[in-house]
Amino acid sequence: MGGLAQDPSSPRPPGRGRAGVRLLLLAALPCLVQCGLAPGARRAVPVLPPASDAAAPAPAAEPFAGTSAPGPVLAPAPDLQALLDPYRAPQGPSWLGGDVATSIRLADDRWVWIFGDTLLGEVRERCADGRAYCDRDVSGASAGMIANSAGTMIRGRDGALWPVVKYWRTDPAGAPAPLFAAPGDGFLWPLAGVRAGSVLLVTANRHTLASGLAPVGNVLVRVRNPDAPPDAWLYDVHELDGFRDATDRAPGLSWTTALVPHGEHLYVLGARDVGPNARTVAARLDARAVADSGWRPRLEYLVVGRDGARPVWDTSLAPAQLHVVEGLPGTSEATVDAAPGIGWYSFQIPPLHYELRLYTADDLLGPWRDRGVVYRLPDQWQATRGTCPDLDRVREQANGGPVPPECDPRYAAYAAKAHPELVPGGFAVSYNVNTWGGGYEAAVHALETLHGFYVPQVVATPQ
Numbered sequence: 001m002g003g004l005a006q007d008p009s010s011p012r013p014p015g016r017g018r019a020g021v022r023l024l025l026l027a028a029l030p031c032l033v034q035c036g037l038a039p040g041a042r043r044a045v046p047v048l049p050p051a052s053d054a055a056a057p058a059p060a061a062e063p064f065a066g067t068s069a070p071g072p073v074l075a076p077a078p079d080l081q082a083l084l085d086p087y088r089a090p091q092g093p094s095w096l097g098g099d100v101a102t103s104i105r106l107a108d109d110r111w112v113w114i115f116g117d118t119l120l121g122e123v124r125e126r127c128a129d130g131r132a133y134c135d136r137d138v139s140g141a142s143a144g145m146i147a148n149s150a151g152t153m154i155r156g157r158d159g160a161l162w163p164v165v166k167y168w169r170t171d172p173a174g175a176p177a178p179l180f181a182a183p184g185d186g187f188l189w190p191l192a193g194v195r196a197g198s199v200l201l202v203t204a205n206r207h208t209l210a211s212g213l214a215p216v217g218n219v220l221v222r223v224r225n226p227d228a229p230p231d232a233w234l235y236d237v238h239e240l241d242g243f244r245d246a247t248d249r250a251p252g253l254s255w256t257t258a259l260v261p262h263g264e265h266l267y268v269l270g271a272r273d274v275g276p277n278a279r280t281v282a283a284r285l286d287a288r289a290v291a292d293s294g295w296r297p298r299l300e301y302l303v304v305g306r307d308g309a310r311p312v313w314d315t316s317l318a319p320a321q322l323h324v325v326e327g328l329p330g331t332s333e334a335t336v337d338a339a340p341g342i343g344w345y346s347f348q349i350p351p352l353h354y355e356l357r358l359y360t361a362d363d364l365l366g367p368w369r370d371r372g373v374v375y376r377l378p379d380q381w382q383a384t385r386g387t388c389p390d391l392d393r394v395r396e397q398a399n400g401g402p403v404p405p406e407c408d409p410r411y412a413a414y415a416a417k418a419h420p421e422l423v424p425g426g427f428a429v430s431y432n433v434n435t436w437g438g439g440y441e442a443a444v445h446a447l448e449t450l451h452g453f454y455v456p457q458v459v460a461t462p463q
Helices: 029-035 080-082 390-398 438-449
Strands: 094-108 110-124 134-137 142-146 150-154 166-169 187-196 201-209 216-224 235-239 252-262 265-272 277-285 300-303 312-314 337-339 343-348 356-363 368-376 411-418 428-435 457-460
Touching: 080 110, 094 150, 094 187, 094 411, 094 428, 110 216, 110 438, 134 438, 187 252, 201 252, 216 252, 252 277, 265 390, 343 411, 368 438, 428 438
Parallel strands: none
Antiparallel strands: 094 110, 110 134, 110 142, 110 150, 150 166, 187 201, 201 216, 216 235, 252 265, 265 277, 277 300, 300 312, 337 343, 343 356, 356 368, 411 428, 428 457
């Protein structure tokens, strides 16, 4: 999923499709990283620095990875949530909430966060009920929606993580604009990313106002100077050949689910079909030359072997011949990481469900195992449009078909993303909540009336 649907005939929200400067004064970021300071940031509860690179190749599987043991229990993490929460900008509009929330390690003490559709406006920090923020309002000068934004997070010398400082550009007229602009008429929703040597690679769906939530292509954005402030990034955009539109004869195919470094390759996980029918498929590209000036992404696809043989890599794409990764449901966005004692792991929220499930594997390409529910979302996000006796039972009986109008959900939860840097040795996961079929205006109303709506919510293993 991702993004706020908009009727193409309705007024265009401020900022979408424009390009330009930044929100916060972070020209001194290299100094701030060394000094453990960030403008506009509040001190976070100290977290010990990671003992090793969480993006390293998968370790040998230890007992947990080969058993049927349930996954860890996750719980809300207020101290970690404070790292992402909105705060009042010292000048201009404030970041009120954003989609996706992928964190990407740039160095041992530095991460960049990538957000999709982002709402801007006014917010208060001095709240009567003691909350970190309140009274979010998508109105006023420069308020509205942009297609993507980013943030930087640093770990100070004392081991404390500092809150994410948000960035976007402004156009020549001073209006907010996304960090990544689509070639031609359209916009980009970034979904996954990884640092590969000196560059940052980000997968994104390419959309138009007419296509709405349905992508019209997949791209790989290559940021050539990822250590610079995000609003000063220099980047090029490369179309990925493997995207396919859904038709009556064949399901769609998208390659933006996750980017996973492993050995000399970057594995590009994608999804064939959508919703409950989605299945995970895999491609890869050589990671050794990604910084070369003439580089272009050339994918190899994992396809079924002949006569029952093992899957093989092939540079030609035949969607019907793609090998389906066993045990890992397909989704539009996820993370895949590795950790001692568990092997490869990924979190997902099943379509139109309100639970986080953990999946693990000894091998990145499967088979994967479902470790069960590790967190159930709060009741407020499970609201329906009427009095529904038992939503789970009704949905099960519908078997993927429509449910009665009173059981139609108000909200959808999605974008389960792991953030190993937040809890070294444990788990931290963010997810997002958007309106279900409500469009831009409904999302703005929910953001202004529901605390936590459209702000990535963080849950973690208790420390």
